[in-house]
Amino acid sequence: MTTFSLNQSSFLSCSGVSGCGKRRSFSNLDARRAGLALKVVSVSTTGRVVTEERNAVVESKKLKEMGENATAAAASTSEAIKKEGEVLTVGGGVRDVYGEDCATEDQLVTPWSVTVASGYSLLRDPLHNKGLAFTDKERDAHYLRGLLPPAVVTQELQVKKTLNNLRQYKVPLQRYMAMMDLQETNARLFYKLLIENVEEFLPVVYTPTVGEACQKYGSIFTRPQGLFISLKERGKILEVLRNWPEKNIQVIVVTDGERILGLGDLGCQGMGIPVGKLSLYTALGGVRPSACLPITIDVGTNNEQLLNDEFYIGLRQKRATGQEYADLLHEFMTAVKQNYGEKVLIQFEDFANHNAFDLLSKYSSTHLVFNDDIQGTASVVLAGLLSALKLLGGSLDEQTFLFLGAGEAGTGIAELIALEMSKQTNLPLEEARKKIWLVDSKGLIVSSRKESLQHFKKPWAHEHEPIRNLIDVVQDIKPTVLIGSSGAGRTFTQDVVEAMASINERPVILALSNPTSQSECTAEQAYTWSQGRAIFASGSPFDPVKYEGKTFIPGQANNAYIFPGLGLGLIMSGAIRVHDDMLLAASSALAEQVTQENFERGLIYPPFTNIRKISANIAARVAAKAYELGLASRLPQPQDLVKYAESCMYSPVYRNYR
Numbered sequence: 001m002t003t004f005s006l007n008q009s010s011f012l013s014c015s016g017v018s019g020c021g022k023r024r025s026f027s028n029l030d031a032r033r034a035g036l037a038l039k040v041v042s043v044s045t046t047g048r049v050v051t052e053e054r055n056a057v058v059e060s061k062k063l064k065e066m067g068e069n070a071t072a073a074a075a076s077t078s079e080a081i082k083k084e085g086e087v088l089t090v091g092g093g094v095r096d097v098y099g100e101d102c103a104t105e106d107q108l109v110t111p112w113s114v115t116v117a118s119g120y121s122l123l124r125d126p127l128h129n130k131g132l133a134f135t136d137k138e139r140d141a142h143y144l145r146g147l148l149p150p151a152v153v154t155q156e157l158q159v160k161k162t163l164n165n166l167r168q169y170k171v172p173l174q175r176y177m178a179m180m181d182l183q184e185t186n187a188r189l190f191y192k193l194l195i196e197n198v199e200e201f202l203p204v205v206y207t208p209t210v211g212e213a214c215q216k217y218g219s220i221f222t223r224p225q226g227l228f229i230s231l232k233e234r235g236k237i238l239e240v241l242r243n244w245p246e247k248n249i250q251v252i253v254v255t256d257g258e259r260i261l262g263l264g265d266l267g268c269q270g271m272g273i274p275v276g277k278l279s280l281y282t283a284l285g286g287v288r289p290s291a292c293l294p295i296t297i298d299v300g301t302n303n304e305q306l307l308n309d310e311f312y313i314g315l316r317q318k319r320a321t322g323q324e325y326a327d328l329l330h331e332f333m334t335a336v337k338q339n340y341g342e343k344v345l346i347q348f349e350d351f352a353n354h355n356a357f358d359l360l361s362k363y364s365s366t367h368l369v370f371n372d373d374i375q376g377t378a379s380v381v382l383a384g385l386l387s388a389l390k391l392l393g394g395s396l397d398e399q400t401f402l403f404l405g406a407g408e409a410g411t412g413i414a415e416l417i418a419l420e421m422s423k424q425t426n427l428p429l430e431e432a433r434k435k436i437w438l439v440d441s442k443g444l445i446v447s448s449r450k451e452s453l454q455h456f457k458k459p460w461a462h463e464h465e466p467i468r469n470l471i472d473v474v475q476d477i478k479p480t481v482l483i484g485s486s487g488a489g490r491t492f493t494q495d496v497v498e499a500m501a502s503i504n505e506r507p508v509i510l511a512l513s514n515p516t517s518q519s520e521c522t523a524e525q526a527y528t529w530s531q532g533r534a535i536f537a538s539g540s541p542f543d544p545v546k547y548e549g550k551t552f553i554p555g556q557a558n559n560a561y562i563f564p565g566l567g568l569g570l571i572m573s574g575a576i577r578v579h580d581d582m583l584l585a586a587s588s589a590l591a592e593q594v595t596q597e598n599f600e601r602g603l604i605y606p607p608f609t610n611i612r613k614i615s616a617n618i619a620a621r622v623a624a625k626a627y628e629l630g631l632a633s634r635l636p637q638p639q640d641l642v643k644y645a646e647s648c649m650y651s652p653v654y655r656n657y658r
């Protein structure tokens with residue numbers, strides 16, 4: 001294995017010797033221009049794929065021999081290539097002939113190979129297909145003649161046409177299916193459309209529609225969008241990982257489907273969630289689509305309705321638990337590290353809390369792992385609270401927090417608030433926690449219940465008499481901030497919101513539960529019942545609300561603001577572990593992106609329209625923290641991390657092919 005310094009790898013990794021994946025690993029054009037005597041790979045007859053295997057060590061040696069001149073050569077090479085418009089250069093990195101941005105990857109794959117798909121195969125390769133946007137020259141060069149009608153159109157026109165078509169669908173699930181179809185047909189068009197129309201299509205590929213898609217996944221399933229690893233694959237998980245066509249994976253989102261949004265156990269059909277989250281990694285965070293791998297672990301389901309559904313696509317058995325479950329997960333975690341190395345980010349998503357906390361603590365010291373529901377949600381909510389303070393005045397420790405729901409989201413947020421409070425005031429963590437109260441399905445969590453509490457609830461069992469109902473808790477505790485993390489829809493009833501409004505001039509009410517049906521209250525309810533005084537945000541989006549002649553725009557408190565930027569920051573710094581301070585850094589980076597204009601409209605989050613800029617800022621702060629903590633492996637540290645983050649981001653614009 002040959003390794004390069006960052007300066008070298010920013011060029012070399014992209015030009016193939018470092019192996020940017022089996023299919024797009026090397027542009028011969030780049031190689032020739034970089035002074036390497038590589039044989040030009042010829043394209044086969046129509047529809048064939050030419051694969052050329054080489055020994056990377058030999059080529060690596062040649063590049064090493066270039067020594068210090070490599071970077072300079074790379075820079076001038078990039079410039080030359082740019083002029084011809086054949087490949088795009090960004091930030092000193094080079095994208096290969098198919099335009100895959102490999103700037104963040106420096107792993108070596110030996111032996112590497114070059115594969116060129118042409119003709120019919122090219123049209124069916126979603127990462128490279130451009131449909132009618134293939135130019136006449138490209139059609140000649142890539143054996144596409146006759147496979148396409150004569151018209152040549154721009155990507156912009158394709159976006160316009162696709163938008164027109166998508167808007168014809170009035171049923172959200174049909175829009176979802178059309179979007180998935182587009183993703184599977186032409187990824188760049190899918191991402192361009194999603195990025196340019198993020199507020200319109202986020203609710204389609206993500207919450208709320210993705211929830212319905214998971215519920216009906218068996219019926220709408222057509223093609224695999226990720227890997228299914230079930231108990232049947234026990235002992236063979238490494239082989240299963242190797243069946244995935246992309247080799248150079250940077251982020252895995254994995255679920256076992258037991259707590260999909262607030263919809264409960266959807267078993268194998270939870271796959272819609274990793275697929276959706278990873279679409280956001282690319283669209284919002286700029287991680288290459290080919291570097292993203294959605295995985296669903298299927299250990300059965302306890303959902304009787306699914307078990308009896310003839311279209312169910314998962315194992316027809318009750319969930320495996322205990323040692324059997326732990327062994328499968330351990331085999332998975334081990335295989336991932338073995339196959340992709342230790343810098344692949346594994347995001348745990350929508351596991352039930354009885355596994356989520358244990359998995360996170362078991363693997364956080366050996367793998368680059370992150371639980372989105374516990375940690376990403378905490379980071380996004382803390383950001384919202386930091387910016388709400390600008391509307392409210394005062395400091396974090398002057399607030400009293402009440403949660404409905406004491407699971408992953410609730411206790412995860414509570415802990416990060418306490419941590420931030422403790423850092424801000426030097427208050428011991430134990431003391432900071434006393435400002436935070438949680439209610440679960442049995443009522444207020446108090447010390448007299450301590451023995452029977454799950455471990456993650458114990459820090460929140462304060463001295464107090466038990467109280468059963470939320471309204472009584474609100475009247476007793478008098479919170480300034482009320483947070484819904486229960487998964488139980490419409491539990492912030494009129495009397496609860498009215499009580500919050502009678503206690504506070506500007507009550508902060510966050511109804512985090514997803515999808516929309518599970519939101520603790522609607523935006524309209526929050527504004528109406530508080531006479532327009534609530535500072536409100538919800539996990540799933542709500543339309544603007546008109547109340548007494550004024551229009552209120554609800555914010556979206558969703559971890560989608562955090563995980564794409566956090567992930568990018570981890571990847572670009574080569575972080576080896578996730579640290580709480582990175583979550584705090586992400587929170588403050590997000591809070592700083594809220595503008596005066598946003599505040600004037602009552603918003604505590606910036607609009608999603610600016611999300612790529614927001615993600616670059618989050619990534620930069622997370623990466624800076626990784627360097628500061630000595631957890632970053634990609635050295636030296638780039639000087640301007642925001643610019644570097646932007647330069648690493650995937651662009652969905654079509655590339656010109658030779």
Ligand SMILES: NC(=O)C1=CN([C@@H]2O[C@H](COP(=O)(O)OP(=O)(O)OC[C@H]3O[C@@H](n4cnc5c(N)ncnc54)[C@H](OP(=O)(O)O)[C@@H]3O)[C@@H](O)[C@H]2O)C=CC1
Binds near residue numbers: 261377
């Ligand atoms: N907006 C966002 O970014 C995110 C939103 N979420 C949403 O948060 C919700 C909860 O997720 P998560 O924390 O992982 O789930 P958990 O299952 O871990 O926790 C749910 C908690 O809510 C409590 N609860 C359930 N029903 C009621 C009720 N009727 N009254 C009072 N408490 C109740 C449970 O009580 P008990 O412990 O007694 O069973 C439990 O403490 C989901 O809807 C999810 O979609 C999650 C992550 C991110």
Ligand SMILES: CC(=O)C(=O)O
Binds near residue numbers: 261372373514558
């Ligand atoms: C948003 C999210 O992660 C959830 O609802 O589970």
Ligand SMILES: [Mg+2]
Binds near residue numbers: 261349372
């Ligand atoms: Mg989740």
